[in-house]
Amino acid sequence: MATVLNVNDDEANRYLVNRILEMSGYHVLEAATGMAALLMAEKHRPDVIVLDVKLPDISGYEVCARLRANAATSAIAVMHTSATFITPDKKVQGLEGGADAYLTQPYEPSELIATVRSLLRLRHAEQQARLRTDQLIEMDRRKDEFLAMLGHELRNPLAAIMTAIGILERKGPVDTKEARMHGIIQRQTHHLARLVDDLLDVSRITRGKVELRKEPLDLAESFQQVLSILRPRVEARGLKLEVRLPQTPLWLEGDATRLEQIFTNILDNAAKYTDQGTVSVELFQEGVDGSAQAVLRVKDTGIGIPPEKLAGVFDLFAQVDTSLERSRGGLGIGLTLVRTLVRMHGGSVEATSGGYGEGSEFVVKLPLLAPERIPLLNAANAVDARQARRILLVEDNSDARQSMRELLELWGHQVAVAPDGVQGVEMALTHAPDVALVDIGLPGVDGYQVAQALRARVGRNIRLVALTGYGEVEAHTRALKAGFDLHVTKPVRPADLERILSNL
Incomplete structure (x- = not known):
């Protein structure tokens, strides 16, 4: 009643x-x-x-x-x-x-009663909508928690596999068959790692949780690193990769990791939708001084995009290939991430195509730094990447711990390992390492507590790097507050780890 x-x-x-x-x-x-x-x-x-x-x-x-x-x-x-x-x-x-x-x-009494009934119906509908909204908010919160845990659980085994691949690459294959197997493992592991990153990133983007860690960088150099990884994948598909890069640096202020993600998604997308022919890549500068921008043009001879799908190609879960066999793969979120990350860098991206069978072209434009803001390079500041260091590795996953230790020792570092936080702190006090690579999800004492203990008992004489499957902005912020110098999301490529150690 x-x-x-x-x-x-x-x-x-x-x-x-x-x-x-x-x-x-x-x-x-x-x-x-x-x-x-x-x-x-x-x-x-x-x-x-x-x-x-x-x-x-x-x-x-x-x-x-x-x-x-x-x-x-x-x-x-x-x-x-x-x-x-x-x-x-x-x-x-x-x-x-x-x-x-x-x-x-x-x-009239009937008018009064009719109005009351109308208001009751309206309020009932509002209550149901509010209840449904509360349920959706709770479901979204649980989904975010699940994705964060999923990313952590998937990244840990991926980290061990990727580190092991780095060791195999250093030693070299015994024969051509083994070399092919190494290549397959490497390509598929990188592909799986990228899918995991895209899946988690799209959740963060829809919630507005993505933040850029900007610094001055040479876009041409960053793009070269992406090419070195993607060229084998493109050529393995029997495609010809034509590349034209500038002879001079293209300096901009950006997030190196996110820019690599943009380039990887666009190039991988072009190769995925091209069965035969060529993928052409051109990076150049357009304009001068304050209005200068970097232009990346990626053109393929692939299946193309029909006119009715071209306008929505950057929409979430949009797929050009909707056939039952799903031969192209993918989650339909890569280009959504591209558009969002490009816009966050102050740039633009557009796609054009003549239709089915006519190939596609993607053009990314990013603003470059004004000449007075370009950093001066000082060769005297360069650090030898091969400089031997005393490194403490705190990791509870035995496979990841073993593979990481062997990789670091292969580079000439002295490595001590600990399976949990308590032993990690004790070993830091006795071995006086230069660098500590610390997992966050440790049993008993977590990585944040390890960092706080080391900062309190060792001080600033040790470099602390968080190696973790938790890649959210909140995790990065919490790591820095706990005392870490860097927060690195698993799996980390051996080349990236080597660069991190050289930059510390």
């Missing part, structure tokens, strides 16, 4: 409305003043309030405003009634002030 609060200082009018409502099956409460109505509304939470505008203490307009301002009563339906304020401007004032309906007296 719905409850209606009837607020009117006229006793006869109040009694009449009460009887009409009660005869229609409603439970009726009553109040003669505005303040009494506010108290009863907060205490009893009626479904509808029939509120006269002219009251002896405060007006019905003011009562409605206070009801809407109070979180406990803001959802209650309010219907103004008045025999005095009946002009259109008064009705507008009441409705603009938060009322859901406005009846002028005299009105």
Whole structure:
């Protein structure tokens, strides 16, 4: 049974409305003043309030405003009634002030009941929508927690595999068959790692959780690194890769990891949708000084994009290949990430195609640094990447620990290992390492606590690097607050790890 609060200082009018409502099956409460109505509304939470505008203490307009301002009563339906304020401007004032309906007296009993029923239906629909929204928010929160845990659980084994690949590459294959197997493992592991990153990134992007870690960098050099990884993949598909790069650096302020992600997704997309022919890549500068921008043009001779799908090619989960066999693979999120990350760098991206069988072209434009902001390179600051260091590795995954240790020792470093945080802190105190590579998800004492303990007991004489499967912005921020110098998401490529150690 719905409850209606009837607020009117006229006793006869109040009694009449009460009887009409009660005869229609409603439970009726009553109040003669505005303040009494506010108290009863907060205490009893009626479904509808029939509120006269002219009251002896405060007006019905003011009562409605206070009801809407109070979180406990803001959802209650309010219907103004008045025999005095009946002009259109008064009705507008009441409705603009938060009322859901406005009846002028005299009105028929059937009109009153019909309006009450209408307001009840409206409030019921709003309650259902609010409940559904709360459920969706909770489901989204659980989904985010699941994705974070999924990323951690997937990245740990990927880290061990990728490190082991780095060791095999250093030793070289025994024969051509073994070399092919190494290549297959390497390509598929990188592909799986990229899928995991894309899956987690799209969740962060939809929540606005992606932050760029910008620094001045040479775009041409970054692109060269991507090419060195992707060229074998493209050529393994029997495609010809034509590349034209600038002879001079292209300096911009950007996030190196995110820029590599942009390049990788675009090039991988071009190779994936090209069965035979050529993938042409051109990187060059357009404009001068303050208006200069880097332009990346990637053109393929692949299956092309039909006109009806071209406009939505950057939309989330959009797929050009929708056939049952799904021969092209992919999650349909790579180009969404490209567009978002390019825009976050202040750039633009567009796609063109002549249709099926006509190939595609993607053009990315990114703003370059003004000449006065380009950093001066000092050769005296260069650090020998092969400089031997004392390294402490704290990792609870035995495969990851063993493969990482062998890789670091292969580079000439002295390596001590610990399977948990407690032993890690003890070994840091006894072995005095230059660098500590610390996993976050450790048993007992986690990596954050290890970093805090080392900063408190060792000080700033040790470089701390968080190696973790948790790649969220929150995890990065928490790592820096705990005392880490760097936060690196697993799996880390051997070449990247070598660069990190040289830069410390």
